[in-house]
Amino acid sequence: MDLSILGMALAIGLGAIGPGIGIGIIGGKAVEALGRNPEVGGQIRTLMILGIAFAESIAIFALVIAFIAFSTHK
Amino acid sequence: MLEISIKPEVLGYIGAFPLTNAQLTSWLSSLLLIVVAIVVGVNYKKLPSGLQSIIEMVYEFFQSMAEDAMGAFGRRFVPLAMTFFLFIVVSNWLGVVPGVGSLVSIHDPAKAVSAGIIPFGAPAVMAEAPPSADATVEEQHAYVPVFRGGNADLNTTLALAIIAQVIIHAMGIRTAGLAHHLAHFKNPLEIVTELSKILTFGFRLFGNVFAGEVLLTVMGSLVVVLTGKLAPALPFGLVGGAIAIPFVMLELFVGAIQALVFAMLVLSFLSLFVKTDQSASHH
Numbered sequence: 001m002d003l004s005i006l007g008m009a010l011a012i013g014l015g016a017i018g019p020g021i022g023i024g025i026i027g028g029k030a031v032e033a034l035g036r037n038p039e040v041g042g043q044i045r046t047l048m049i050l051g052i053a054f055a056e057s058i059a060i061f062a063l064v065i066a067f068i069a070f071s072t073h074k
Numbered sequence: 075m076l077e078i079s080i081k082p083e084v085l086g087y088i089g090a091f092p093l094t095n096a097q098l099t100s101w102l103s104s105l106l107l108i109v110v111a112i113v114v115g116v117n118y119k120k121l122p123s124g125l126q127s128i129i130e131m132v133y134e135f136f137q138s139m140a141e142d143a144m145g146a147f148g149r150r151f152v153p154l155a156m157t158f159f160l161f162i163v164v165s166n167w168l169g170v171v172p173g174v175g176s177l178v179s180i181h182d183p184a185k186a187v188s189a190g191i192i193p194f195g196a197p198a199v200m201a202e203a204p205p206s207a208d209a210t211v212e213e214q215h216a217y218v219p220v221f222r223g224g225n226a227d228l229n230t231t232l233a234l235a236i237i238a239q240v241i242i243h244a245m246g247i248r249t250a251g252l253a254h255h256l257a258h259f260k261n262p263l264e265i266v267t268e269l270s271k272i273l274t275f276g277f278r279l280f281g282n283v284f285a286g287e288v289l290l291t292v293m294g295s296l297v298v299v300l301t302g303k304l305a306p307a308l309p310f311g312l313v314g315g316a317i318a319i320p321f322v323m324l325e326l327f328v329g330a331i332q333a334l335v336f337a338m339l340v341l342s343f344l345s346l347f348v349k350t351d352q353s354a355s356h357h
Contacts, residue, residue, distance in 0.1 A: 046139070046338065053335040057274050060281030067284070071080050 008069040015062020022055035078288055082227040083218035085179065095219055096227030099174065103164040103224055132156065136337065143341045147350035151341060154241065158234065159337035162225060166283055166329025169223025170322050175287060178217040225283040225332075228276065235275030238340050239268065246347030255347065271343065275336065282332045286325040294318040 030048035034041055082096035114126050122130050136156050140148035168174060224230050246255045259265055294314045 043142070049331065049335060050338060050342070053278065053332075053339070054274075057278040057281070060278055060285070063285050064277055064281050067078070067080055067288075071078070 004069050004072070008066040011069060012059075012062050012066040015065070016059045019055045019059035022058075023052050026051045026055060078291065080228070080284070082222055082229070085218065085220065094227065094229075095222040096224050096230055099168055099221045100165060100224035100230055102221070103161060103168050106168075107160055107164055132159070136341075139338065140341055143345040144348060144350050147348070148341070148345070151245075151344055151348075155337040155341050158238065158340055159333045162234070162279065162333035162336055163330050165224035165230070166333060167326060168221075169226060169283060169287060169329070170290065170325045174221040174223060175219045175291070177220045179220050180217045223283055223287055225279050226287050228280045231280040231283075232272070232276040234279070234336070235272045238275060238336075238343075239272050242340070242343050242347055243268075245344060246349075250347065250349035254349065258347065275339070279332055279336060282328055286328055290318055290321055290325060293321045 026048060030044050030051075033044050082094035084092040084094055085098065086093050110125065110129075114129050117126070119126060133152065133156060136152045136159065137149060140152050140155065142148075144151070243255070246258075259268075294317070296317050297313050
């Protein structure tokens with residue numbers, strides 16, 4: 001079995017764990033905050049999207065590494 | 075079987091400069107935006123309708139966001155944020171238009187046909203060899219896509235990121251003065267943070283768009299991959315296309331969100347460095 005394929009799968013698979021948890025926490029807390037004071041919903045949504053974008057970019061880095069591993073294996 | 079390339083493919087050469095398919099699509103989206111701007115500007119009405127009202131909605135959205143970040147002073151950064159947003163969203167959406175990525179220019183007809191490409195129309199334009207001998211010759215693909223989503227190329231997104239960071243710091247120096255601006259960097263780690271912002275800006279956009287393109291490619295060819303039969307025939311194409319439809323919608327959403335995030339981050343990073351008169355009186 002080609003180890004670089006395994007490396008690619010591991011890179012994105014392991015790299016997605018942290019951001020997945022992080023995005024879950026951000027989304028949950030945002031909904032919590034929205035429940036407490038719905039009048040600032042717009043601001044919360046904006047901040048939530050920003051926070052998710054930051055957390056998500058970690059997973060995207062892992063994805064880029066995975067693609068690099070994939071494209072250099074030949 | 076699936077040809078996935080991180081690099082944009084070179085279509086031809088203008089002088090010594092390679093013209094890539096991502097570059098071509100970026101120009102196309104710029105052209106589209108210019109045409110829309112001219113059409114809206116020429117047909118300007120006091121009571122907006124149609125296209126003008128959409129543009130004004132986007133403008134008002136960014137105006138309120140800039141005012142949230144920097145007060146009335148932030149209004150001068152609305153055009154900047156909106157330019158980033160519009161360019162990125164148009165390039166991202168151009169990336170999922172049928173034909174972008176699937177329309178190919180054939181270099182090696184025999185290999186391309188055996189890979190399932192259906193040739194039609196005029197004979198393909200060959201990418202000419204680079205004019206100077208020392209220019210590196212790319213490995214010759216059997217076929218290259220004519221269009222490629224502009225942000226599915228790391229060069230485009232890094233360029234956008236560098237433009238954003240340079241403007242953020244230039245505006246910081248201009249509004250707060252050089253001495254005050256440099257005071258942000260008493261801790262040398264801050265310099266690393268600023269440099270890494272270029273990377274995160276660039277990689278976030280590139281990663282999202284490129285991953286989206288790969289996702290669409292995989293979903294569109296899912297039937298072919300699963301059955302192991304390379305069938306360019308109509309039924310497989312239709313099934314693949316039907317499977318890809320929900321993901322196309324996802325990509326439209328992601329494309330808009332990423333453009334929004336980019337513009338929002340530019341505004342919020344600007345507010346870290348730009349000194350506004352209002353913020354001095356508020357705090």
